[in-house]
Amino acid sequence: MSDLKEKYKKDNIAWDQCAETYETQIVGGHPDIYAFENFEEDFLDRLLLYLIEKQVRPIKIMDLGCGSGRLHIRYGAKTVDNQELQKYNKLKELKKTHPELAYDSQLFKGLSEVWGIDFSSRMIALARKKIKETQLDQAHTVPLTLDQGSAFELEAEPEDVLPVAVNLVNSICVMQGPQGAKELFKSMKRAVEKAGGIAIISNYQREYIESYGIGQYESTLDVSGHPWWMVPDTYASSEYRFFPKHYIRAYTKDPQLHVDVFDQEGNLVKENHVLKRDPERTREVVETGHIRTHTDYESHWYSFKQMNDWIETYWKDSGETYHFKTSRLDRLRAEPAQMSILDSGDHLKDLFTRWKLV
Ligand SMILES: C[S@@+](CC[C@H](N)C(=O)[O-])C[C@H]1O[C@@H](n2cnc3c(N)ncnc32)[C@H](O)[C@@H]1O
Numbered sequence: 175m176s177d178l179k180e181k182y183k184k185d186n187i188a189w190d191q192c193a194e195t196y197e198t199q200i201v202g203g204h205p206d207i208y209a210f211e212n213f214e215e216d217f218l219d220r221l222l223l224y225l226i227e228k229q230v231r232p233i234k235i236m237d238l239g240c241g242s243g244r245l246h247i248r249y250g251a252k253t254v255d256n257q258e259l260q261k262y263n264k265l266k267e268l269k270k271t272h273p274e275l276a277y278d279s280q281l282f283k284g285l286s287e288v289w290g291i292d293f294s295s296r297m298i299a300l301a302r303k304k305i306k307e308t309q310l311d312q313a314h315t316v317p318l319t320l321d322q323g324s325a326f327e328l329e330a331e332p333e334d335v336l337p338v339a340v341n342l343v344n345s346i347c348v349m350q351g352p353q354g355a356k357e358l359f360k361s362m363k364r365a366v367e368k369a370g371g372i373a374i375i376s377n378y379q380r381e382y383i384e385s386y387g388i389g390q391y392e393s394t395l396d397v398s399g400h401p402w403w404m405v406p407d408t409y410a411s412s413e414y415r416f417f418p419k420h421y422i423r424a425y426t427k428d429p430q431l432h433v434d435v436f437d438q439e440g441n442l443v444k445e446n447h448v449l450k451r452d453p454e455r456t457r458e459v460v461e462t463g464h465i466r467t468h469t470d471y472e473s474h475w476y477s478f479k480q481m482n483d484w485i486e487t488y489w490k491d492s493g494e495t496y497h498f499k500t501s502r503l504d505r506l507r508a509e510p511a512q513m514s515i516l517d518s519g520d521h522l523k524d525l526f527t528r529w530k531l532v
Contacts, residue, residue, distance in 0.1 A: 178357070181350040182324070186293050188398075188470045189348075193296035195397045197242050204390055204421050207343070213500065213507035214342050214376055215248060215274070219281075224525045225336065225372075226284030233285050234335040236365060238325040238358070239345035240290025243301030246318045250310040251275040253282040262309040285316040286335050291323050298322045325349065326357035328365035336519070337371035344377045344511075347473045355476065359488035363516060367492045370519025379499070380463035380477040382510030387475055388456065389422030391465055392431050392449070399467030403455035409435045410468035414443060424510070481514050493518030498531050 189196075225233060237245045251269060255277045259266055269275050292298055298320050305311050305318055326349075331337040339362050346355050362373035378387060391401050396417060400410035409416070419432040428451065435444040459465060463475035482497055489495050496515040500508035515522070526532045 178350055178353045181354065182293070184470055185348065185350055185472070188472075189292075189294040190296040191469075192397045192471070193242070193294055193300055196297075197300060204394055206386060206421075206424050207390060209507040210511060211244070211343055213504050215244075217376075217500075217503065217513075218245075218340065218374075221372075221522070221525070222284065222338070223278075223280055225338070225521060226280050228521065229284070229336055231334065231336040234331065234337050235285065235288045236328075236331075236337055236339040237288070237290040238328075238339060238341045238362070239349065240292050240301065240320065241294075241297050241345075243290060243304055243318075243320065244342075245340075246288050246290060246301060246320070247304055247308060247310065248275065249281060249285060249288045250305065250313075250315040250318050251308065252278045253285065253316040254310075254313045255279070255282070258314050262313055264307065265309045265313060268308055282316065287317045287319060289319045289321070291321045291325055291328075293322065293324055295322050326354070326361045328361045330368040331365055331371060333369045335369065336521075337366045337369050339365050339371065339373045341375045341377075344473070344475075346375050346377050347475055351472070351474055352476075355474075356484065356488065359484050363489055363492050363518075366516065367518045370493075370521075372518070372521065373489075373516040375481070375514040376500070376511060377481070378475055378510050379512050380475040380480070383463055383465075383475045384460045386424045386510040387465070388451070388459060389424065389426055389429060391467070391473075392429070393418045393420065393422040395431075395433070395467070398465075398471035398473075399469030400449075402466040402468060403452050403459050404431070404449040405452045406449070407468065409443065409447065412469050413438060416447075419446070478512055481512055485514050485516075489514075489516040492516060494520045494523065496522070496526060496531060502531060503529060 222233060235245060252275055254265060301320055310318060341358060346358055349355060349358055366373050391398060392404060395401060415436045416433045422429045431449040433447050433449060435447050437443050465473040485495050485497055494517040498513055500511040500513055
């Protein structure tokens with residue numbers, strides 16, 4: 175089996191195992207990640223509204239590594255009008271606490287589909303469950319579709335839609351290392367180029383792994399496992415489950431993490447276990463951008479230069495490209511990240527000029 179195939183298999187198992195905790199600890203959890211996700215969603219809203227105003231073609235959102243369907247819930251909810259909403263109590267409740275999900279007639283008019291793909295069947299099942307629980311499966315929304323499969327094997331989209339393919343919240347970094355990242359660049363280009371569509375990769379910069387990254391993995395160790403650089407490693411195996419008592423926020427110096435440790439049957443093994451950073455190992459993580467845990471989870475944070483090189487190699491000949499630090503748009507919510515964009519139909523120049531990105 176090739177190296178990439180092996181990694182794919184290993185990562186697939188790891189993501190199936192952490193699907194449910196990812197949902198509570200990351201999607202609705204760590205405040206710095208949540209803030210960044212909110213930034214991504216606002217960015218995408220603005221971009222879609224701009225394209226809808228400008229375009230004659232309906233837009234198909236393609237969410238690669240869609241996880242539990244964050245965009246499906248968002249654009250599903252935003253395309254149910256207020257009259258229709260009266261029939262669905264659960265959806266009504268959701269919208270009450272989330273004003274950002276208010277009906278948007280422009281999006282309803284301009285979106286043809288929200289499609290997502292993820293290799294984890296548990297993630298896809300979770301996305302379907304959330305769609306059902308929020309009654310979006312019954313309401314009249316833009317079509318919400320999901321497939322289990324690889325993000326590396328996309329085919330060219332038909333030209334009657336404008337495909338907008340996205341890979342959000344650092345997903346490229348968990349897609350089977352640099353080999354997988356290159357496959358993702360190629361696959362996204364294949365999907366959008368012929369139809370003159372747009373590909374967007376949104377990920378953290380390796381330059382921020384010390385200030386933002388390692389603290390995020392430490393305080394979500396119940397999702398991805400005991401970080402390799404934290405000591406003591408007494409309970410660092412899949413026999414134990416951890417419940418962190420707090421989140422480690424960006425720029426915290428030399429933090430200590432307090433966790434409760436349970437066995438797999440749910441019995442408390444140690445209360446308030448304290449974990450610290452091993453300086454040598456921490457330095458190695460900061461230098462390489464390679465996150466590892468004692469279970470099989472891996473992530474690679476890519477530098478600004480690395481992403482730039484991949485844009486040059488894989489996208490440059492296929493249309494306009496953009497690469498920027500997201501702090502240029504929002505320093506509070508998006509300081510550590512970057513966006514790489516292929517705009518194969520040259521749709522975005524005016525918008526990005528207005529935003530002073532070009
Ligand atoms: C960081 S999560 C992001 C989830 C979602 N996009 C969100 O914003 O909440 C990354 C997702 O990528 C999926 N994944 C990793 N490698 C993949 C691959 N090669 N093909 C498809 N999905 C993959 C994982 O199962 C996981 O759900």
